[in-house]
Amino acid sequence: MSTFLNNFFPADTAAMDPIFFSPTNGIPSESKLATYMNRQNVATPTGYGLNNGFSLLNLDSPLPVNKKSQVTPQSPEFIPTRINSSPNFYAPPPYHNGPMQLTNGLNGVNGLTAAAAAAAAAAAAAAAAAASTAPTSSTSAAVAAAAAAASSTVTVTASSAPIAISGAPPNPAAAPFVSSMSAQTPLKGRGGGGGVGGGGAILGRQESPTTGSLGEKSPPHGMTPHGASPIPTTLPTSVHQENVGGTIYFYPTANAQNSQPVGVNNVVVDATHPAHHGVSAVAPLSSVSGVPSGLLYTGHVYPGPASNVIAMQPKTQLESAFFIPDEMRSEILARNEISNLIMDAAEAAQHALPLDVDNYHALYPLEPPAQPLHAKLTLPASTYRATHNTTGLKYCLRRLHGFRLQSTKCMTLVEMWKKLQHTNVVQLREVFTTKAFGDNSLVLVYDYYPGSQTLLAKYFTPTPETNNYTDPFQGEARPFSHKSNMQRTNNGPLLPESTIWSIIMQLTAGLRAIHQAGLACKVLDPTKIIVTGKRVRFSSCCISDITQFDPNAANPLALVNMHQQDDLTALGRLVLALACRCLQSVQRDNVQSSIDMVTRNYSTDLRNFIVYLFTTNNRRSVTDLMPMIGARFYTQLDALQSQIDMQEDELAKEMENGRLYRILVKLNSINERPDFNLDCTWSETGDRYMLKLFRDYLFHSVTEDGRPWLDHAHIVQCLNKLDAGSLERVQLMSRDEQSVLIVSYAELKNCLENAFSELMSST
Ligand SMILES: Nc1ncnc2c1ncn2[C@@H]1O[C@H](COP(=O)(O)OP(=O)(O)OP(=O)(O)O)[C@@H](O)[C@H]1O
Numbered sequence: 200m201s202t203f204l205n206n207f208f209p210a211d212t213a214a215m216d217p218i219f220f221s222p223t224n225g226i227p228s229e230s231k232l233a234t235y236m237n238r239q240n241v242a243t244p245t246g247y248g249l250n251n252g253f254s255l256l257n258l259d260s261p262l263p264v265n266k267k268s269q270v271t272p273q274s275p276e277f278i279p280t281r282i283n284s285s286p287n288f289y290a291p292p293p294y295h296n297g298p299m300q301l302t303n304g305l306n307g308v309n310g311l312t313a314a315a316a317a318a319a320a321a322a323a324a325a326a327a328a329a330a331s332t333a334p335t336s337s338t339s340a341a342v343a344a345a346a347a348a349a350s351s352t353v354t355v356t357a358s359s360a361p362i363a364i365s366g367a368p369p370n371p372a373a374a375p376f377v378s379s380m381s382a383q384t385p386l387k388g389r390g391g392g393g394g395v396g397g398g399g400a401i402l403g404r405q406e407s408p409t410t411g412s413l414g415e416k417s418p419p420h421g422m423t424p425h426g427a428s429p430i431p432t433t434l435p436t437s438v439h440q441e442n443v444g445g446t447i448y449f450y451p452t453a454n455a456q457n458s459q460p461v462g463v464n465n466v467v468v469d470a471t472h473p474a475h476h477g478v479s480a481v482a483p484l485s486s487v488s489g490v491p492s493g494l495l496y497t498g499h500v501y502p503g504p505a506s507n508v509i510a511m512q513p514k515t516q517l518e519s520a521f522f523i524p525d526e527m528r529s530e531i532l533a534r535n536e537i538s539n540l541i542m543d544a545a546e547a548a549q550h551a552l553p554l555d556v557d558n559y560h561a562l563y564p565l566e567p568p569a570q571p572l573h574a575k576l577t578l579p580a581s582t583y584r585a586t587h588n589t590t591g592l593k594y595c596l597r598r599l600h601g602f603r604l605q606s607t608k609c610m611t612l613v614e615m616w617k618k619l620q621h622t623n624v625v626q627l628r629e630v631f632t633t634k635a636f637g638d639n640s641l642v643l644v645y646d647y648y649p650g651s652q653t654l655l656a657k658y659f660t661p662t663p664e665t666n667n668y669t670d671p672f673q674g675e676a677r678p679f680s681h682k683s684n685m686q687r688t689n690n691g692p693l694l695p696e697s698t699i700w701s702i703i704m705q706l707t708a709g710l711r712a713i714h715q716a717g718l719a720c721k722v723l724d725p726t727k728i729i730v731t732g733k734r735v736r737f738s739s740c741c742i743s744d745i746t747q748f749d750p751n752a753a754n755p756l757a758l759v760n761m762h763q764q765d766d767l768t769a770l771g772r773l774v775l776a777l778a779c780r781c782l783q784s785v786q787r788d789n790v791q792s793s794i795d796m797v798t799r800n801y802s803t804d805l806r807n808f809i810v811y812l813f814t815t816n817n818r819r820s821v822t823d824l825m826p827m828i829g830a831r832f833y834t835q836l837d838a839l840q841s842q843i844d845m846q847e848d849e850l851a852k853e854m855e856n857g858r859l860y861r862i863l864v865k866l867n868s869i870n871e872r873p874d875f876n877l878d879c880t881w882s883e884t885g886d887r888y889m890l891k892l893f894r895d896y897l898f899h900s901v902t903e904d905g906r907p908w909l910d911h912a913h914i915v916q917c918l919n920k921l922d923a924g925s926l927e928r929v930q931l932m933s934r935d936e937q938s939v940l941i942v943s944y945a946e947l948k949n950c951l952e953n954a955f956s957e958l959m960s961s962t
Pocket residue numbers: 565566570571572573574580582595625645646647648649650651652653655726727729738739
């Protein structure tokens with residue numbers, strides 16, 4: 200819903216350009232503004248009296264449903280997966296907000312700063328002077344148009360019945376008609392806009408009819424939540440009003456152009472006031488953020504981080520409250536980089552990979568060529584990252600070279616694995632055979648986790664030390680102490696017990712899911728477990744089930760119990776190796792001394808855990824391990840929940856960015872488009888013209904003395920209101936400062952969606 204204020208009420212009629220002001224309605228048909236008014240092919244009635252027009256503004260009159268639906272829903276983004284989740288911004292605010300709602304339409308009204316209020320007062324005083332000299336009735340306020348060269352100043356001079364300047368909102372109940380001209384932060388210039396920023400045309404706050412004091416937020420007389428329009432029913436015949444598709448425009452008749460400033464109750468447009476360029480002080484954003492119309496978009500404003508999250512962060516600097524923490528950023532960047540790596544020519548030649556393998560392309564090797572799969576399996580194997588042809592998603596492909604599938608019966612097991620979904624198991628997606636590599640290969644497709652390391656690489660690889668220097672501060676023991684030396688292994692210092700328990704909890708969780716699904720891991724080995732950040736996952740499930748499949752066995756799952764017991768033994772060996780940080784520690788001859796070492800360095804619980812898994816004469820179960828983990832489970836849960844809190848907070852910040860980015864993409868795809876459907880004025884006319892002015896308001900606001908006014912918060916806030924389709928209004932000004940337009944963000948949003956849909960439909 201918008202109101203169009205053309206500063207067509209010239210103070211100096213001699214300055215009138217008869218071409219610019221057409222005799223019928225004062226708007227030249229070829230002007231951009233006229234094209235906006237005529238948009239949507241709505242016939243613009245001529246000679247339509249202001250009285251008639253105001254009768255349309257009855258707050259009781261329901262808005263046609265289809266009109267409402269134009270702006271109510273969050274229109275779908277051009278990203279196909281976007282889900283419509285926008286709240287209903289037209290829900291009527293509670294009546295007790297009435298006084299604030301009254302100023303709903305005029306952005307910045309409610310939050311006048313002292314400076315802005317002072318400016319408004321000055322403007323009012325000047326306007327009063329102008330009114331007193333006007334030949335029209337001194338009892339009614341005058342409306343004067345600013346001359347073309349001078350920006351308009353609209354202010355209030357008297358305390359009679361208020362006047363409506365702007366149009367009925369889409370939902371009258373939601374935004375009662377603005378019956379008081381409220382003061383706005385003076386705005387300036389091309390970018391001059393509503394109360395948030397700019398300078399230029401000043402809409403002075405109407406004096407309260409009850410108090411007569413300028414700048415107060417008193418509701419005007421006659422305002423009822425759902426009652427009759429407070430708008431006066433008599434207006435000068437020299438002012439035309441038109442309702443075009445729900446938007447009300449005001450413009451002068453030819454009469455008005457030849458007459459003195461037209462009195463329209465309280466409103467005076469004072470072209471002569473020295474403050475016509477606005478005041479240099481702009482209302483701080485905070486001054487407008489509290490308006491009730493703002494409530495309509497508050498869901499679209501990032502409220503800042505939660506205190507619990509700030510307390511959790513190592514740095515409590517202000518920047519960490521608004522930007523993603525450095526550590527998280529670099530982790531994500533590193534993962535992205537790995538995920539986007541492509542082979543150079545030398546690598547491509549070395550690997551000689553096919554362009555396509557089944558439904559996948561862009562293969563990228565994750566290891567040097569042709570590794571033997573595993574000690575137990577003598578087949579050579581390779582691991583690649585690849586991209587799915589249709590979804591574009593990246594997967595991890597494990598290829599078994601020269602492997603012929605003996606029987607498709609093993610597909611039963613494949614299906615069981617595909618169904619297994621667990622955060623500690625890399626999920627199998629599909630299995631296929633292919634000749635794309637020039638041999639018979641079997642390919643298993645898994646989820647891909649960029650930046651993963653095998654447990655072997657992470658914990659069992661000698662750390663490169665410069666000049667045999669070992670960092671004495673590594674590890675838990677006091678540096679340079681005897682214990683510190685004892686706790687050092689070739690692969691680095693012993694791991695903190697909490698790290699070992701964290702790995703244990705994750706592995707037992709994954710194993711429990713596997714065993715409960717009636718399967719066995721079979722390769723519980725440090726090369727077949729991957730670590731991504733702090734997450735540990737079984738990475739090669741199902742391979743053994745295929746390669747060791749016996750097509751003659753009556754029941755392929757007959758031996759699963761035995762394999763599950765083997766899994767538990769393998770888990771015990773792995774934990775012992777981790778605790779000693781040495782793979783040799785689990786060799787038969789070393790086991791006892793390794794357990795002694797665990798006894799010396801770690802808790803009895805950890806020792807008992809390992810001993811239990813090594814005790815093979817009893818039937819063991821993964822669920823029996825839970826009591827041994829005990830209360831450590833709560834510590835782990837707490838750590839994970841803290842991490843979730845932090846990540847959710849980051850998500851909230853980044854959600855804002857994503858949303859604002861998409862609006863900017865739309866705006867910029869429309870603004871200044873040189874040509875659309877052979878129409879080189881497309882981006883300059885109709886809805887697009889409004890968007891252009893809004894763009895100027897967003898980015899090109901200037902101070903009174905013409906300096907750029909840059910305020911990130913202003914941009915963010917306005918974009919948020921636009922995205923929410925707030926009913927709050929913004930005052931836009933044409934670049935030549937000839938026209939002022941007051942428009943709600945809802946209307947702007949509508950324009951944006953329409954214009955963008957037009958673009959999209961022609962792509
Ligand atoms: N699902 C996955 N997502 C991302 N990277 C993975 C995934 N699975 C394995 N990797 C990575 O691929 C590489 C090769 O994995 P692989 O399991 O073959 O380890 P490996 O040490 O080469 O074992 P082997 O010596 O038995 O071949 C490793 O760097 C591993 O981190």
